[in-house]
Structure formats: structure tokens, C-alpha cells
Amino acid sequence: xxxxxxxxxxxxxxxxxxxxxxxxxxxxxxxxxxxxxxxxxxxxxxxxxxxxxxxxxxxxxxxxxxxxxxxxxxxxxxxxxxxxxxxxxxxxxxxxxxxxxxxxxxxxxxxxxxxxxxxxxxxxxxx
Amino acid sequence: xxxxxxxxxxxxxxxxxxxxxxxxxxxxxxxxxxxxxxxxxxxxxxxxxxxxxxxxxxxxxxxxxxxxxxxxxxxxxxxxxxxxxxxxxxxxxxxxxxxxxxxxxxxxxxxxxxxxxxxxxxxxxxxxxxxxxxxxxxxxxxxxxxxxxxxxxxxxxxxxxxxxxxxxxxxxxxxxxxxxxxxxxxxxxxxxxxxxxxxxxxxxxxxxxxxxxxxxxxxxxxxxxxxxxxxxxxxxxxxxxxxxxxxxxxxxxxxxxxxxxxxxxxxxxxxxxxxxxxxxxxxxxxxxxxxxxxxxxxxxxxxxxxxxxxxxxxxxxxxxxxxxxxxxxxxxxxxxxxxxxxxx
Numbered sequence: 001x002x003x004x005x006x007x008x009x010x011x012x013x014x015x016x017x018x019x020x021x022x023x024x025x026x027x028x029x030x031x032x033x034x035x036x037x038x039x040x041x042x043x044x045x046x047x048x049x050x051x052x053x054x055x056x057x058x059x060x061x062x063x064x065x066x067x068x069x070x071x072x073x074x075x076x077x078x079x080x081x082x083x084x085x086x087x088x089x090x091x092x093x094x095x096x097x098x099x100x101x102x103x104x105x106x107x108x109x110x111x112x113x114x115x116x117x118x119x120x121x122x123x124x125x126x127x
Numbered sequence: 128x129x130x131x132x133x134x135x136x137x138x139x140x141x142x143x144x145x146x147x148x149x150x151x152x153x154x155x156x157x158x159x160x161x162x163x164x165x166x167x168x169x170x171x172x173x174x175x176x177x178x179x180x181x182x183x184x185x186x187x188x189x190x191x192x193x194x195x196x197x198x199x200x201x202x203x204x205x206x207x208x209x210x211x212x213x214x215x216x217x218x219x220x221x222x223x224x225x226x227x228x229x230x231x232x233x234x235x236x237x238x239x240x241x242x243x244x245x246x247x248x249x250x251x252x253x254x255x256x257x258x259x260x261x262x263x264x265x266x267x268x269x270x271x272x273x274x275x276x277x278x279x280x281x282x283x284x285x286x287x288x289x290x291x292x293x294x295x296x297x298x299x300x301x302x303x304x305x306x307x308x309x310x311x312x313x314x315x316x317x318x319x320x321x322x323x324x325x326x327x328x329x330x331x332x333x334x335x336x337x338x339x340x341x342x343x344x345x346x347x348x349x350x351x352x353x354x355x356x357x358x359x360x361x362x363x364x365x366x367x368x369x370x371x372x373x374x375x376x377x378x379x380x381x382x383x384x385x386x387x388x389x390x391x392x393x394x395x396x397x398x399x400x401x402x403x404x405x406x407x408x409x410x411x412x413x414x415x416x417x418x419x420x421x422x423x424x425x426x427x428x429x430x431x432x433x434x435x436x437x438x439x440x441x442x443x444x445x446x447x448x449x450x451x452x453x454x455x456x457x458x459x460x461x462x463x464x465x466x467x468x469x470x471x
Binding site for chain 2: 007008010011012013014015016017018019023024025027031032033034035037038039041042043045046072073074075077078079081082083113115
């Protein structure tokens with residue numbers, strides 16, 4: 001419940017058309033309750049995905065690439081298209097032992113697409 | 128409403144708008160001296176639509192759009208009002224940015240398509256890979272650009288590197304730095320003719336596209352899918368899909384009720400323009416349809432929140448969509464008849 005109120009307090013209200021007392025349409029910034037619910041569900045899902053990815057990387061199940069992909073809200077198909085690397089290779093690079101052996105040229109392509117530096121790409125934040 | 132300076136020192140008035148593309152188009156037209164509101168642009172550009180695209184996915188959720196294809200509103204509006212415009216895409220990001228700077232120097236304001244995720248001034252709830260957000264560049268500043276984003280109340284600053292990344296976002300459906308601006312507008316535009324063209328084309332798109340995923344047919348198709356979804360996908364996944372649907376009805380800058388309120392506002396203006404009572408009645412009907420879309424989204428949100436489990440079911444949500452579909456079919460058939468009687 002707190003999350004719903006919190007994410008809407010960012011000072012960026014959107015406009016919605018409503019009728020005023022004379023029946024004329026005006027732009028107002030009161031949003032509908034259903035929007036709060038939907039945005040809260042989506043934002044919490046994204047946050048949970050990122051946290052899950054971070055834990056999996058720290059426990060050695062996935063490579064850091066997986067974490068950075070989740071941070072940018074992409075999926076392997078999206079990342080493959082963006083980096084110009086085949087989907088099956090991207091999925092393979094999610095495995096830590098294969099990610100560790102990657103050439104710098106491949107890593108640079110990932111770093112450019114995900115907008116992180118090479119050092120950041122090899123690590124995850126350890127909160 | 129905020130006044131901002133352009134590159135040549137002339138003022139630009141920033142208006143808050145509900146939807147990005149119609150907001151940008153009306154701002155570009157207003158800048159050239161044509162006084163036109165956002166709903167009017169939305170109606171003339173035949174923005175209202177429905178399409179359910181299960182094969183195209185954004186962040187794992189299928190697209191169910193309530194508006195016409197991106198970029199079409201600007202093109203259609205400009206053509207129907209007799210304005211001359213330029214559109215460009217680029218292979219090379221550097222060339223794209225240079226061209227933008229050059230056009231801005233001549234005192235033009237430029238509309239651009241961007242990826243929402245990479246715009247730095249967006250807050251967390253807007254940050255997702257949506258590749259059709261339209262913004263206006265006003266002028267170059269020391270370390271970036273002054274941006275007028277019509278969905279927000281005030282103009283913003285955006286660093287050049289971030290804008291380049293947003294315009295040339297890597298990935299599927301890359302906007303390729305799509306930019307557009309008006310060269311000149313018709314000083315005496317045929318507003319009535321443009322309205323009639325817009326409404327007729329909307330009627331065609333909603334009723335006559337021979338594919339089951341577009342228009343009124345698409346609504347029925349999706350409604351049946353929503354009713355079956357908890358059995359087919361399981362409750363959790365069905366809820367996820369439903370959340371995606373609420374986002375398309377309410378969240379993506381629709382002005383409420385999946386653009387239906389905005390279209391009602393357009394019909395009200397058109398009724399004044401033609402002095403037609405029938406159009407005013409249709410505007411009221413459209414407002415009622417918007418209310419039923421809103422009722423659908425509230426029911427769907429209650430399902431997601433699991434409030435009153437016995438009453439709020441997927442069957443009820445799907446039923447509300449079927450009601451919307453029936454009413455809209457009726458509405459557009461009536462509109463088709465009324466438009467044929469109107470004279471330019």
C-alpha cells in the first residue's frame with residue numbers, strides 16, 4: 001500500500017480528461033485508482049527481478065550479465081538483437097563459467113548496449 | 128502552461144497534454160500559428176483504435192493498444208490540414224544528432240521519437256522499454272538540450288549523450304532517431320473537411336479491418352481470452368497479463384479510459400464546429416463508453432488485489448469488455464451515418 005502512494009509522489013503528474021461543471025472537457029491530474037495498482041505491481045515485479053538476479057549471481061548460479069540485463073529491463077531476445085549476438089549465445093553467456101572466458105571484444109559490445117563500464121559489467125553491487 | 132525560449136529567442140508556450148504524440152503535434156502546429164487543441168489533433172489524425180498484438184511483446188507482456196500506429200497521428204494530421212512537413216531517420220547516430228542541432232539553429236522546434244527508458248528525467252514508474260515516446264527539442268544548451276515533454280507540466284533539461292541513446296536505443300523496433308518538423312502550415316486550413324476525413328477513417332479502422340485482432344473484433348477476441356485466461360495460464364500469470372492490460376487502458380498517457388475521454392472531447396469540439404446536435408449526443412455516448420472502460424480497469428485492479436473474490440472474477444472483467452465492444456460497434460456505426468450527412 002505504501003509503495004503505491006510512494007511511487008506516485010514524484011512530482012510528474014499526467015493529464016486526464018474530465019468534464020467540468022459546464023460539461024466542457026478540461027485536463028486534470030487526478031489519476032484512477034486502478035492505475036496505482038497496476039504501476040505498483042509492475043514496479044515491485046521489476047525490483048524483485050533485479051534483487052533475485054543479484055542473489056543468483058552472488059551465489060554463482062548466473063553470470064553478472066544476467067543481473068545487468070534485468071536492471072535494464074531486457075530479456076535475452078531483446079539483448080541479443082541490441083548487441084547483434086545470436087540469442088543462443090546470449091543465453092549461454094548467462095552461465096558464469098562461460099562468461100568468465102569471454103573475449104574483451106564481446107564484453108565491449110555488451111557494455112555499450114547496457115551503458116555500463118567493463119569493470120561494472122563483471123561485478124554486481126554487494127549491498 | 129510555461130513560456131520557454133526557442134533557439135532564435137522567440138517564445139514557445141509549453142502546454143500540458145494527456146498523450147505524447149497528439150500533444151507534440153498540436154504543439155508543433157501551435158508554434159506555427161495555428162490555434163488547435165490536443166483532442167482536435169487526436170480526432171483529425173484518427174488516433175482512436177483498438178489492436179491486440181499477442182505476437183509482439185514488451186517486457187514479456189503482449190501489446191493491446193488503444194491508439195493508431197505510432198507516427199501515424201502526426202502524418203495524418205499534417206496531411207489533412209495541408210501542412211508541409213519533413214520526416215527523417217538515420218543509420219548513424221552522430222549524423223542524427225548533427226542534423227538535429229542544425230535544424231534547431233534555424234529556430235525550428237523538432238519532434239522526436241525516443242525510448243522512454245533512457246530519458247534521464249523520467250521517474251521510476253515510467254522507466255520501461257517503450258519505444259514510441261514523442262518529445263520536442265526546443266534549443267541546445269551548454270551540456271545538452273532543452274526538452275518540452277508534453278506529458279509533463281514543465282519543460283526539462285536532457286544531457287546530449289542520454290538523448291542520443293534514447294533516440295538510437297539499441298534493440299528491436301529501434302526508432303533510428305526518427306525526427307519530424309513542420310516547414311509551413313496552410314494559413315486557412317480546411318478544418319471541417321479534415322474532421323470528416325478523420326472520423327470516416329476512424330470508423331473504417333474500428334469496424335472494417337478484415338482481421339480478428341483489430342477494431343471491435345479485436346476487443347471481442349481479447350475479452351474471450353481474458354475470460355479463459357485463469358484456466359489456461361493459472362491465476363498468477365493471468366493476473367500479470369491483466370496488469371499489462373490495465374497499463375494500456377490507463378497508464379500509457381491515454382487521458383483516461385483508453386483514449387475514449389479524449390475522443391469525447393474531440394466530438395464535443397466538432398459538434399460546436401459543425402453546429403450538429405447529433406455529434407453532441409455521440410460525444411455523450413463516447414463519454415459513457417470511457418466510463419465503462421474505466422469500470423473494467425477498476426474491476427481488473429480489484430481482481431489483482433484479490434478484493435471481494437466471489438464477485439470480481441475474470442468472467443466479469445471479460446463481460447465488461449464485451450459490453451464495451453458492443454457499445455463501440457453501435458457507436459461507430461452511428462458515427463458513420465452522421466458523418467455522411469455532414470457538409471464541408
